[in-house]
Amino acid sequence: MVAFEHVTKRYGGPDAAPAVDDLSLTIPAGEVCVLVGPSGCGKTTSMKMVNRLIEPSAGRITIGGEDVMSLPAVELRRRIGYVIQQVGLFPHLTIGDNVAVVPRLLRWQASRIRERVDELLEVVGLEPAEYRSRYPTELSGGERQRVGVARALAADPPVMLMDEPFGAVDPIRRDRLQNEFLRLQEQVRKTIIFVTHDVDEAIKMGDRIAILERGGTLAQYDTPAAILANPASEFVERFVGADRGLKRLSLARVRDLELIEAVPVRAGEDRVEVRRRLDRVEELTYALLVDDRDRPLGWIDRHDLAGEGPIDPSAATPGAPTVERETTLRDALSALLGSSVQLGVVVDERDRVLGLVSVDAIGERLRAPVRSADGRLHEVGGPLEAAL
Amino acid sequence: MNEDEPFIRFDWIVSNAEEIGQRLGEHVLMVVASVVIGFVISFGLAMVARRYPQTYGSILGVAGTIYAIPSLALFVLLIPLTGLSVTTGIVALVLYTLLILFRNIVTALEGVPPDVIEAANGMGYGAGQRFWRVELPIAMPIIVAGLRIATVTTIGLVTITTFIGLGGLGYLIINSGTRRFFPTSIYVGVLLCVLLAVLADLALLWLQRRLTPWAQAREP
Numbered sequence: 001m002v003a004f005e006h007v008t009k010r011y012g013g014p015d016a017a018p019a020v021d022d023l024s025l026t027i028p029a030g031e032v033c034v035l036v037g038p039s040g041c042g043k044t045t046s047m048k049m050v051n052r053l054i055e056p057s058a059g060r061i062t063i064g065g066e067d068v069m070s071l072p073a074v075e076l077r078r079r080i081g082y083v084i085q086q087v088g089l090f091p092h093l094t095i096g097d098n099v100a101v102v103p104r105l106l107r108w109q110a111s112r113i114r115e116r117v118d119e120l121l122e123v124v125g126l127e128p129a130e131y132r133s134r135y136p137t138e139l140s141g142g143e144r145q146r147v148g149v150a151r152a153l154a155a156d157p158p159v160m161l162m163d164e165p166f167g168a169v170d171p172i173r174r175d176r177l178q179n180e181f182l183r184l185q186e187q188v189r190k191t192i193i194f195v196t197h198d199v200d201e202a203i204k205m206g207d208r209i210a211i212l213e214r215g216g217t218l219a220q221y222d223t224p225a226a227i228l229a230n231p232a233s234e235f236v237e238r239f240v241g242a243d244r245g246l247k248r249l250s251l252a253r254v255r256d257l258e259l260i261e262a263v264p265v266r267a268g269e270d271r272v273e274v275r276r277r278l279d280r281v282e283e284l285t286y287a288l289l290v291d292d293r294d295r296p297l298g299w300i301d302r303h304d305l306a307g308e309g310p311i312d313p314s315a316a317t318p319g320a321p322t323v324e325r326e327t328t329l330r331d332a333l334s335a336l337l338g339s340s341v342q343l344g345v346v347v348d349e350r351d352r353v354l355g356l357v358s359v360d361a362i363g364e365r366l367r368a369p370v371r372s373a374d375g376r377l378h379e380v381g382g383p384l385e386a387a388l
Numbered sequence: 389m390n391e392d393e394p395f396i397r398f399d400w401i402v403s404n405a406e407e408i409g410q411r412l413g414e415h416v417l418m419v420v421a422s423v424v425i426g427f428v429i430s431f432g433l434a435m436v437a438r439r440y441p442q443t444y445g446s447i448l449g450v451a452g453t454i455y456a457i458p459s460l461a462l463f464v465l466l467i468p469l470t471g472l473s474v475t476t477g478i479v480a481l482v483l484y485t486l487l488i489l490f491r492n493i494v495t496a497l498e499g500v501p502p503d504v505i506e507a508a509n510g511m512g513y514g515a516g517q518r519f520w521r522v523e524l525p526i527a528m529p530i531i532v533a534g535l536r537i538a539t540v541t542t543i544g545l546v547t548i549t550t551f552i553g554l555g556g557l558g559y560l561i562i563n564s565g566t567r568r569f570f571p572t573s574i575y576v577g578v579l580l581c582v583l584l585a586v587l588a589d590l591a592l593l594w595l596q597r598r599l600t601p602w603a604q605a606r607e608p
Binding site for chain 1: 504509511513517522528
């Protein structure tokens with residue numbers, strides 16, 4: 001656990017405007033806390049006070065209850081992983097030696113260091129035999145950043161500081177590195193302070209987000225969902241963007257919704273029987289034509305089910321959009337809006353029908369109250385909306 | 389010069405091999421002594437400039453002024469202090485190396501990327517560890533480049549010290565060669581001088597490659 005207690009930093013005398021102003025927040029062990037805000041909001045300064053690259057003017061910071069000022073700075077830093085945007089690999093050391101830096105400073109045994117280096121290179125997806133003896137200049141930007149992460153993890157520090165770690169790579173690689181990192185964090189469960197200026201990255205990476213305002217004051221500290229649902233001020237509302245509803249949709253997945261029961265029918269089934277089944281599901285006016293393996297083929301309108309006799313598969317409207325349980329609601333909504341029926345078919349990994357989602361169900365989910373980090377439920381809305 | 393005199397008198401080279409060798413040894417010793425002492429002093433001055441950045445301009449100014457003094461004039465200035473001795477020669481040669489070595493060491497250390505320094509601090513290097521294990525190794529290629537220039541320059545300059553009774557290979561060029569109109573001696577002196585400069589340069593280049601294998605590594 002990392003805690004800021006009334007931390008203030010002023011550059012210059014006591015009359016200077018603070019870069020960080022009376023910051024108090026607690027980061028639970030094993031969570032990612034993203035510090036985000038416009039330039040000059042003190043996010044990097046706040047982060048650097050944790051490993052004392054910058055020392056606070058007032059207040060204190062504790063790690064696991066221990067004041068960071070109680071240790072010599074170099075010893076403190078060896079216990080905290082540090083990743084920066086430009087990576088800062090040592091060009092004169094091989095990849096293996098770069099990863100081994102902190103274990104060597106801590107005087108680990110050579111055999112233990114070798115094992116640890118290989119283990120970590122594998123963890124970040126770089127084949128040890130291939131990369132161990134190469135130099136940083138021989139690696140691509142993305143590979144270097146992975147080495148940077150491996151180096152920070154080397155001595156297994158409980159706390160990691162990451163200063164815009166994926167800021168210098170192109171958007172496609174950034175997305176991949178972010179996903180890789182989230183998977184890695186699932187395994188290692190470090191307490192991470194992550195600095196970025198990109199609110200989308202903050203929403204994606206953070207268990208909690210601390211939004212800082214110019215002048216170094218904390219505007220809001222909560223889970224991404226709670227901040228998007230309930231911005232605490234106009235500043236936060238503007239900062240997270242007008243599309244915060246859509247952003248919230250990218251935080252929830254289809255599996256979080258209650259699915260609507262589908263009415264699957266196969267070619268040749270009796271119309272009367274199908275009509276009866278369709279009537280049982282209130283909100284549904286379409287039956288779903290499926291093949292003999294329960295894979296969706298298209299919609300059949302209630303009107304086309306009139307009369308008697310077997311169902312005619314050529315009457316089906318083809319192109320039912322399919323989504324999976326892991327699809328984000330944002331992607332699901334996008335797929336639904338593009339189709340004529342505005343219903344999505346939820347399928348399993350073999351494309352078999354599990355149920356349906358509707359645009360209404362997604363909208364309802366957006367209007368439901370959201371629980372904030374302190375456990376209270378809040379109605380959805382922001383100050384700007386309230387003003388209208 | 390006698391018309392019948394051959395272009396190069398090989399018999400003279402053979403019969404004077406011992407003296408030639410001795411002059412060559414003298415030359416090498418003076419170069420090594422001057423460059424080593426010059427490097428130690430420059431390194432110390434670079435440390436001062438690093439610690440107190442406001443001194444950098446003055447140190448560079450003084451070193452530059454010394455570099456601009458003609459060598460004979462510098463000897464004249466030094467003779468009252470140290471006489472016609474090896475010391476005078478070495479002091480003069482050392483002074484000439486300062487500008488090149490000092491400036492290269494400072495530039496090399498300043499060229500260490502700030503993100504590398506930031507990462508080193510963040511990972512818990514002490515100031516001394518950071519200097520010796522991170523900054524100095526990264527600065528090495530430019531420092532050795534300075535050493536190469538200083539060494540080659542000094543190899544040439546040593547010949548001038550013949551005017552105060554030293555001179556190494558310069559003795560062959562100026563005393564027995566030019567003053568006695570004996571071309572063979574000039575050729576031998578000049579050739580050995582050039583050879584020495586080329587060999588020293590290659591040796592330092594090899595040393596640099598050995599010390600900094602990473603500097604040869606290139607992007608895939």
